Amino acid sequence: xxxxxxxxxxxxxxxxxxxxxxxxxxxxxxxxxxxxxxxxxxxxxxxxxxxxxxxxxxxxxxxxxxxxxxxxxxxxxxxxxxxxxxxxxxxxxxxxxxxxxxxxxxxxxxxxxxxxxxxxxxxxxxxxxxxxxxxxxxxxxxxxxxxxxxxxxxxxxxxxxxxxxxxxxxxxxxxxxxxxxxxxxxxxxxxxxxxxxxxxxxxxxxxxxxxxxxxxxxxxxxxxxxxxxxxxxxxxxxxxxxxxxxxxxxxxxxxxxxxxxxxxxxxxxxxxxxxxxxxxxxxxxxxxxxxxxxxxxxxxxxxxxxxxxxxxxxxxxxxxxxxxxxxxxxxxxxxxxxxxxxxxxxxxxxxxxxxxxxxxxxxxxxxxxxxxxxxxxxxxxxxxxxxxxxxxxxxxxxxxxxxxx
Numbered sequence: 001x002x003x004x005x006x007x008x009x010x011x012x013x014x015x016x017x018x019x020x021x022x023x024x025x026x027x028x029x030x031x032x033x034x035x036x037x038x039x040x041x042x043x044x045x046x047x048x049x050x051x052x053x054x055x056x057x058x059x060x061x062x063x064x065x066x067x068x069x070x071x072x073x074x075x076x077x078x079x080x081x082x083x084x085x086x087x088x089x090x091x092x093x094x095x096x097x098x099x100x101x102x103x104x105x106x107x108x109x110x111x112x113x114x115x116x117x118x119x120x121x122x123x124x125x126x127x128x129x130x131x132x133x134x135x136x137x138x139x140x141x142x143x144x145x146x147x148x149x150x151x152x153x154x155x156x157x158x159x160x161x162x163x164x165x166x167x168x169x170x171x172x173x174x175x176x177x178x179x180x181x182x183x184x185x186x187x188x189x190x191x192x193x194x195x196x197x198x199x200x201x202x203x204x205x206x207x208x209x210x211x212x213x214x215x216x217x218x219x220x221x222x223x224x225x226x227x228x229x230x231x232x233x234x235x236x237x238x239x240x241x242x243x244x245x246x247x248x249x250x251x252x253x254x255x256x257x258x259x260x261x262x263x264x265x266x267x268x269x270x271x272x273x274x275x276x277x278x279x280x281x282x283x284x285x286x287x288x289x290x291x292x293x294x295x296x297x298x299x300x301x302x303x304x305x306x307x308x309x310x311x312x313x314x315x316x317x318x319x320x321x322x323x324x325x326x327x328x329x330x331x332x333x334x335x336x337x338x339x340x341x342x343x344x345x346x347x348x349x350x351x352x353x354x355x356x357x358x359x360x361x362x363x364x365x366x367x368x369x370x371x372x373x374x375x376x377x378x379x380x381x382x383x384x385x386x387x388x389x390x391x392x393x394x395x396x397x398x399x400x401x402x403x404x405x
Contacts, residue, residue, distance in 0.1 A: 004234075006301035007310055011061045012315045015323050017050055019359075022146070022327055023351045026334050027344055033104040034335050038058075040344050045262045052286050053254075053293040055149065058194075059223045059292065062153055063230025066160065078161045084377050085154040092147045093325050098124055100145050100331045105131055107335070108139070121150070135263040146327040148211040155213060156227050175230050183229070189240040189246055189295055193223055197287030202281055224296070238300050247299025254293040261285040284364060318363045321376035325359045333358075 024047050025032040027040040070077050102120045105113040109131055115123070123130055124141035132138040144151055164171065183189045199221040207217035233239050243250075264282045268274050274282070306312070333354055337347060366372045374380055 003068070003308075005312060006304060007061050007298075008312055010301050011058065011065075011296060012312075014054055014061070015319045016056050017054055018146075018148055019326055019330070019355050020352050021047065021050060021054070022330050023334075023348055023355070026330070026351070027348060033100050036334070036344060036347075037338065038344055040348075045265075048262060049258060050267070051298075052187045052290040054225045056222055056290055058149065059153070059156075060226040060230040060298075063156075063227040063232075064114050064228075064234040065311055066157060066231075067234035070160070070371065072355050077213035078158065081157045082154065083159075083374070085157070085385045088320070088377045089144065089147055089150045089154070089323060090190060092150070093144050093264060094125075095143045096324055096328050097143060097145045097147065098141070099328050101130065101139055101240055103143055103286060103331055103335045104139055108133060119272075141146050147324065148213070149323075150151050150211055152219075153227075155386050156224060160231065179228070179232050180236065181240045183233060185238075185242065186246070188233075188242050189250065189291075192229060193227065193288060196222055196290050197284050200283040200287040200290075202282065205279075218281075222290070225262065228293055240298070243299040244302040245299070247296050247303060250292045250299060254289050257285045257289040261289065262342050289345035302381065317367070317378065318360070321363045321366050322359045324376055326355055327363045329355050329358050329362075346401050 009022045024043055026034060027038075028034050028044050028047060029039055029041050032043075047162070067083070073080060096120060099117075101124065102113075102117055113120070113131070121131075125353075126401060129138040131196045149374065199218060203221055204218045207215075209219050211219070217337075258366070261282055264285070265271065266277060330351060333351055337351070363376075366376045369380065370380060
């Protein structure tokens with residue numbers, strides 16, 4: 001099967017949504033690394049519009065990409081995956097992420113944090129708690145902050161590799177066949193949704209999200225499921241066609257569950273003290289919206305059936321370096337804009353535009369420096385790949401374009 005250009009665009013747009021979402025985190029009442037002196041709780045319903053499904057969608061698309069990569073590499077899958085994920089993760093933890101932790105200390109330590117950045121880095125590299133505002137509320141280092149996604153993606157790739165090496169083929173075939181049969185016909189619309197609802201209602205209250213990898217059962221149940229779905233369904237056709245046919249209905253279900261969820265949350269001033277019945281209903285709506293939104297997005301992408309293009313190739317290469325940089329750019333910009341006292345209605349859009357612009361400049365610098373490229377998940381060598389159906393230079397033979405999945 002040819003490369004899934006529809007999923008390339010889904011991945012690009014899902015990562016792009018991280019910028020307005022994390023800019024929003026600067027203004028809402030929820031805890032984050034730095035906070036605006038002027039909070040805007042009115043935008044919290046907009047944050048809920050993407051919160052249930054954005055990351056699950058990225059894990060599902062990553063599962064598809066992992067399947068293509070594993071089928072392409074007869075040997076060396078784990079080595080290649082580790083090189084492309086662990087090196088950027090370690091570089092990010094020790095170079096890109098520290099400014100976030102430093103500015104969080106500057107803003108949250110009572111009376112201010114006065115060690116200076118070099119003093120902070122000496123303490124950061126030693127590891128452990130950098131400062132505790134209260135028991136269990138500590139800023140520690142080294143940390144991966146927003147790069148937890150990379151750590152989880154590598155961990156799921158390792159589990160996949162280990163299962164392929166240790167489990168008998170018959171066991172693997174049975175498990176994969178069961179999941180594929182469950183997703184036949186309209187099963188792909190409802191079984192994943194049921195799983196995500198059950199995880200949200202039954203597991204999330206006992207094991208809330210931590211992003212700590214080893215103590216994050218709820219997130220592993222949702223992200224591990226969708227990653228596995230993407231991997232096992234990557235080269236099938238029936239489930240993707242079902243998603244295409246059902247895209248309008250799933251979009252309607254996603255919007256309905258979203259509106260009901262927002263109405264429900266607006267009934268309560270304190271989210272932490274919502275009674276058991278209403279909170280179970282809200283969690284159910286969260287799970288319903290999570291999968292119905294993913295199903296609708298995948299269905300519409302399939303229906304659009306986009307083709308290859310130079311823009312797509314450029315953005316596909318840019319998206320991972322962009323992701324590594326974006327949150328640090330937001331935190332640094334937001335902190336340094338505070339003295340200007342810009343109203344949020346102007347400052348917020350400015351942060352979004354400036355973040356996109358600086359991340360784009362960062363990518364343009366990274367892609368041109370050979371030793372930097374692997375640190376941001378890019379191949380060491382920059383190779384030009386022709387776009388299919390592009391007109392070849394005069395006097396040269398036409399060669400079909402190709403590129404790795």
